Amino acid sequence: MAFSLNKIVFPPRHGYNPLLQTNSSIKSLTSALFSSQRSCSCPLSSSSRLIQPVKVTTDDRALSSIITALEKQDNILKEDDQDEEQEQAQEQPNSRLAETWREIHGEDDWAGLLDPIDPILRTQLIKYGDMAQACYDAFDHDQFSKHCGSCKYMPKDFFPSLGMQDFGYDVSRYLYATSHINLPNFFKKSRWSKVWSRNANWIGYVSVSNDETSKMLGRRDITVSWRGTVTHLEWVADLMDYLKPVSADKIPCSDPSVKVESGFLDLYTNKDDENCRFGKYSAREQILTEIRRLIHKYPGEELSITMTGHSLGSALAILSAYDIAETGINVADDGKAVPVSVFSFSGPRVGNTRFKNRLEGLGVKVLRVVNVHDTVPKVPGIFFNEHVPAIVQKMSEITPWSYAHVGVELALDHRNSPFLKDTNDPGHAHNLEAHLHLLDGYHGKGHKFVLSSGRDPALVNKASDFLKDHYLVPPFWRQDENKGMIRNHDGRWIQPERPKHDDHPPDTHHHLKQLGLITDDDHFYHRPAS
Known part of the structure; x- marks a missing residue:
């Protein structure tokens, strides 16, 4: 089956540390266990979604299942937060450009x-x-x-x-x-x-x-x-x-x-x-x-x-x-x-x-x-x-x-992009669409190449044969x-x-x-x- 570039899911611009959020969840749970013998709720995120109360127990297996349930809930909230961050990142350039255009x-x-x-x-x-x-x-x-x-x-x-x-x-x-x-x-x-x-x-x-x-x-x-x-x-x-x-x-x-x-x-x-x-x-x-x-x-x-x-x-x-x-x-x-x-x-x-x-x-x-x-x-x-x-x-x-x-x-450096062929062809290295693709995934020296805007990588092959073959994008297609x-x-x-x-x-x-x-x-x- 052909790989559809239009359906690629691009990672969000801002990173998320699940370890920090999970630690927060466990700390909240521990506090609840020692502060009450009854049901409690543990806020894990700034999201408006509420977490369902859990019943306190001293049984190790039950405690493990409670932590697992909280982590699942945490993942849902994390996805919501990531969606919000993506929306903010997409809106931010337009909203701030009028104030920062001279620096840009x-x-x-x-x-x-x-x-x-x-x-x-x-x-x-x-x-x-x-x-x-x-x-x-x-x-x-x-x-x-x-x-x-x-x-x-x-x-x-x-x-x-x-x-x-x-x-x-x-x-x-x-x-x-x-x-x-x-x-x-x-x-x-x-x-x-x-x-x-x-x-x-x-x-x-x-x-x-x-x-x-x-x-x-x-x-x-x-x-x-x-x-x-x-x-x-x-x-x-x-x-x-x-x-x-x-x-x-x-x-x-x-x-x-x-x-x-x-x-x-x-x-x-x-x-x-x-x-x-x-x-x-x-x-x-x-x-x-x-x-x-x-x-x-x-x-x-x-x-x-x-x-x-x-x-x-x-x-x-x-x-x-x-x-x-x-x-x-x-x-x-x-x-x-x-x-x-x-x-x-x-x-x-x-x-x-x-x-x-x-x-x-x-x-x-x-x-x-x-x-x-x-x-x-x-x-x-x-x-x-x-x-x-x-x-x-x-x-x-x-x-x-x-x-x-x-x-x-x-x-x-085009060799940092996982989408592009590792080639010494001077025409490919000079291609303008390839430069724009590299800009889209560039975050700084030593940073992982991650596409940030949803720009279609198929544009690279508009007038070249630079994309890896397994993406099944015809060369020189425009x-x-x-x-x-x-x-x-x-x-x-x-x-x-x-x-x-x-x-x-x-x-x-x-x-x-x-x-x-x-x-x-x-x-x-x-x-x-x-």
């Missing part, structure tokens, strides 16, 4: 929240991980599709189409990046001759918490979710492992020694305004104008800016968070700075030590979730990185190959029905047409002028199709 987003660099892991932090990490995973689930990577490289859904339908309507966020803008020779494996292109865009790919989205969710969060959350690559780890080979000053691409940093990997910077700043309406603005210009627009849209409100991404998307999340803080886009008209934080999943190193120091000096908070067996967080900078002695770091700063991770690391094909009125199977793709809001140019990033002399390509 790194105000104190997550001190005291990682080991053991804070349950609210775990819940939020999984949420933002799901928002990054949505980039993969919504991306059309089928090269036989005429829409390859785009998002499958319109912005208003994005979260409902993915079953995420309960997240309480609305998409405000899609993000696009222009292909270039430095990262050829990142971009997917259709085999059709007539396509929606020849040079651009959908790369993520900006979303905003709605009124109800904002009240629960304690602020209005602006989230930017960056897509990684769907070609597994091929993109790692594309890294030029060459540092480039951020100021070379008009990021306003006065220190030319602040550098990032050139491929990441090019992907973030390149555009194709001559040939494609989707490449009219760089990813950088799209992000800065949208963040500015949203901050102005909600004047006087408590706001947060949260970046998330997996793999290459993690690098873009860190780079864009730095850019927002460096440019001062997060400063509202009243002079108040909106906190900027990053929840990164399995991301590579982005820049050098000077970049790390500058980013952290600007107050950007980064929490990096990694699997210790994943190779991606170990690149670039295999030889010169934050792990070498300080004197070596100092000497290597002048080289174009010295890198350093930013922020705080939360290290997980796919569109009939791979997106439909039957027309003639009985033929065809690819359906989709609504016209959105490119860029009409006020983008206006906001770029307000930010001083363009002038009236700048011209853009306005052809109706790519």
